[in-house]
Amino acid sequence: MSQDIFYPNRELFKDSPIPNMESYKRLVEEFEKDYEGTWAKFAKEKIDWFKPFDTILDESNAPFYKWFSGGELNVAHQCVDRHLATKKNKAAIIFEGDNGDQRILTYRELAYEVNKTANMFKNEFGVKKGDRVVIYMPMIPESAVVMLACAKIGAIHSVVFGGFSADALRDRIIDATAKLVVTADGAFRKGKPYMLKPVVDKALESGCDSVEKVCVIERNGEDINWIAGRDYSYNELIKYQSSKCKAEPMEAEEPLFLLYTSGSTGKPKGVQHSQAGYILWAQMTMEWVFDIKDNDTYWCTADIGWITGHTYIVYGPLASGATTVMFEGVPTFPDAGRCWKMVEEYQINQFYTAPTAIRLLHKMGEDEPSKYDLSSLRVLGTVGEPIDPPAWKWYYEAVGGSRCSIVDTYWQTETGGHMISPIPSATPIKPACATFPLPGIIAEVIEQDGTPTPIGEKGFMCFTKPWPSMIRTIWNDPERFKKSYFGDCKKDGKSVYFSGDGAMVDEDGYITITGRTDDVINVSGHRIGTAEIEASIKKHPNVASVAVVGKPHDIKGEGIFAYIVLKQVPISKADEVADDLETMKEINQIIKSDIGAIALCDGMAFVPDLPKTRSGKIMRRILRSIIKGEKITQDISTLEDPTIVSTIENIVNQ
Numbered sequence: 076m077s078q079d080i081f082y083p084n085r086e087l088f089k090d091s092p093i094p095n096m097e098s099y100k101r102l103v104e105e106f107e108k109d110y111e112g113t114w115a116k117f118a119k120e121k122i123d124w125f126k127p128f129d130t131i132l133d134e135s136n137a138p139f140y141k142w143f144s145g146g147e148l149n150v151a152h153q154c155v156d157r158h159l160a161t162k163k164n165k166a167a168i169i170f171e172g173d174n175g176d177q178r179i180l181t182y183r184e185l186a187y188e189v190n191k192t193a194n195m196f197k198n199e200f201g202v203k204k205g206d207r208v209v210i211y212m213p214m215i216p217e218s219a220v221v222m223l224a225c226a227k228i229g230a231i232h233s234v235v236f237g238g239f240s241a242d243a244l245r246d247r248i249i250d251a252t253a254k255l256v257v258t259a260d261g262a263f264r265k266g267k268p269y270m271l272k273p274v275v276d277k278a279l280e281s282g283c284d285s286v287e288k289v290c291v292i293e294r295n296g297e298d299i300n301w302i303a304g305r306d307y308s309y310n311e312l313i314k315y316q317s318s319k320c321k322a323e324p325m326e327a328e329e330p331l332f333l334l335y336t337s338g339s340t341g342k343p344k345g346v347q348h349s350q351a352g353y354i355l356w357a358q359m360t361m362e363w364v365f366d367i368k369d370n371d372t373y374w375c376t377a378d379i380g381w382i383t384g385h386t387y388i389v390y391g392p393l394a395s396g397a398t399t400v401m402f403e404g405v406p407t408f409p410d411a412g413r414c415w416k417m418v419e420e421y422q423i424n425q426f427y428t429a430p431t432a433i434r435l436l437h438k439m440g441e442d443e444p445s446k447y448d449l450s451s452l453r454v455l456g457t458v459g460e461p462i463d464p465p466a467w468k469w470y471y472e473a474v475g476g477s478r479c480s481i482v483d484t485y486w487q488t489e490t491g492g493h494m495i496s497p498i499p500s501a502t503p504i505k506p507a508c509a510t511f512p513l514p515g516i517i518a519e520v521i522e523q524d525g526t527p528t529p530i531g532e533k534g535f536m537c538f539t540k541p542w543p544s545m546i547r548t549i550w551n552d553p554e555r556f557k558k559s560y561f562g563d564c565k566k567d568g569k570s571v572y573f574s575g576d577g578a579m580v581d582e583d584g585y586i587t588i589t590g591r592t593d594d595v596i597n598v599s600g601h602r603i604g605t606a607e608i609e610a611s612i613k614k615h616p617n618v619a620s621v622a623v624v625g626k627p628h629d630i631k632g633e634g635i636f637a638y639i640v641l642k643q644v645p646i647s648k649a650d651e652v653a654d655d656l657e658t659m660k661e662i663n664q665i666i667k668s669d670i671g672a673i674a675l676c677d678g679m680a681f682v683p684d685l686p687k688t689r690s691g692k693i694m695r696r697i698l699r700s701i702i703k704g705e706k707i708t709q710d711i712s713t714l715e716d717p718t719i720v721s722t723i724e725n726i727v728n729q
């Protein structure tokens with residue numbers, strides 16, 4: 076194999092839980108010999124149970140698997156209260172605002188805030204166990220406090236990313252039938268205030284009958300509307316709450332949270348996670364993949380609106396008793412050195428970000444890292460999309476000083492935590508490769524019938540045994556859950572979890588993820604369903620039909636490209652239609668209000684027709700090839716009109 080292999084730097088990894096490949100292999104074997112017993116061993120060791128579980132894995136109603144049934148725990152207790160005996164004065168959350176303001180919450184202070192907030196939710200807003208609370212918040216410590224307060228009283232939170240539009244927020248509130256919405260007036264980005272509360276006001280204008288109260292946290296102090304009897308000030312109410320709150324005992328399988336994510340068809344799916352299985356894996360992966368130690372300061376740049384923010388800013392780090400950094404701003408403000416300045420200042424030991432940010436920081440400030448002391452770093456992580464070798468190399472050399480291990484962590488909203496990833500203290504790393512499944516995770520690259528895909532060829536990335544932190548169901552839609560994840564691939568006649576991603580195994584057994592195989596685009600590491608964008612574009616009165624595909628993009632990884640057939644092309648304008656910028660603007664405006672700015676098209680082409688089979692199926696593969704500038708290799712003779720392919724090529728390439 077000609078490819079370089081990078082070995083862990085022994086100096087950096089002392090007393091690691093998985094210190095080398097031998098111990099990795101031993102652990103994998105332990106799981107092979109006694110899968111359930113090994114999981115039970117970790118569950119007993121890691122979780123502070125209120126009541127022990129009596130069943131390890133219940134497969135009787137597959138694929139609705141249950142883990143640790145009969146056990147009772149509380150995730151806020153696991154993440155906060157249980158640490159008070161030994162770490163009460165340790166920093167739990169270090170917050171840095173957009174403008175550089177700082178706040179540190181110790182575990183004691185975090186417990187105090189969580190308890191007061193939990194009491195507020197119970198006593199002022201009547202939130203009970205099992206009620207849904209939608210959280211539409213910026214990156215401030217209160218977001219973590221609010222999530223943990225829900226966990227403390229057994230309410231199910233659903234965090235909606237602050238970049239989603241009012242319509243997208245409304246859909247999620249309605250689907251979850253939320254009782255309470257928690258938001259902020261707004262926050263700061265790139266030195267300027269931006270607003271969130273007005274978006275909530277707009278979302279609640281129609282259809283959100285379940286919402287009784289809105290709780291507003293002050294961050295930027297800008298003027299906002301107050302609706303008497305509905306809107307309440309968090310900052311005011313918090314003053315009157317008791318700082319003592321009993322942790323609600325939760326059954327292992329009761330839902331902890333919902334998080335909406337895009338699928339290949341229809342509306343977003345409310346991915347439902349459990350209490351025990353989820354928190355167990357969040358904590359174990361924090362220890363294995365980030366090698367988190369008591370004196371470490373760990374920083375993940377994700378937003379709490381995504382699963383990475385849930386598992387690796389809030390739940391994983393706090394369950395491990397770590398110090399987690401939360402950052403309100405963006406990595407390029409005031410300049411491309413912001414992250415490196417923060418690494419130096421807080422002496423960050425683990426830095427976790429997305430390839431899109433790495434590409435951007437590389438492009439904007441190739442030498443920027445050399446201006447700062449980054450010697451505290453041990454582990455660099457990436458997540459969200461395949462990382463390309465040039466970005467990997469720069470991350471390794473310029474940021475990691477060729478000393479740190481890079482963990483390319485492959486996982487999904489649905490998996491709850493990391494699935495395939497190097498272990499920084501053990502795994503010999505091949506650049507831009509997720510390497511091996513973590514111990515306990517049974518990952519196989521197979522064909523749909525379960526036969527292993529030959530080495531070096533693309534197959535389906537499947538997980539063939541249930542694992543504790545897996546998705547439990549899609550909220551309100553168990554049939555869709557079965558169809559979406561257990562409908563495509565079988566092994567030994569049994570349906571197995573298919574991720575929607577393609578992957579390849581090399582001759583050394585290393586797994587490389589090759590990207591989505593379905594109609595989901597990965598823009599800057601965010602999943603966006605083409606069907607959702609198409610539905611939005613079709614709302615424009617002059618759009619007859621549309622097909623959306625991913626287009627390679629230097630920074631974002633993938634951008635969004637729409638092929639659009641207009642209903643009416645004015646005769647006089649026939650030549651100019653390709654440049655009908657007005658319509659393009661209108662279409663993007665619709666997308667922005669329907670979904671949010673993250674789903675805006677990077678490009679559009681107005682075409683006379685789409686390549687369709689005689690039965691009317693749009694051949695997206697051809698459209699993907701055209702935008703990538705690839706030669707069309709598929710058979711186009713079965714198309715209703717084969718000439719349309721060259722017509723579209725001409726339009727796109729002109």
Ligand code: WTA
Pocket residue numbers: 336381382383457458459460461462483484485486487488489509574575576588590591597600601602
């Ligand atoms: C992609 C984010 C390659 C993949 C945690 C997956 C990756 C989707 C990687 C999940 C990686 C995530 N290498 N691709 N290391 N990590 N992906 O649900 O397509 O927002 O299915 O979860 O991102 O995105 P999600």
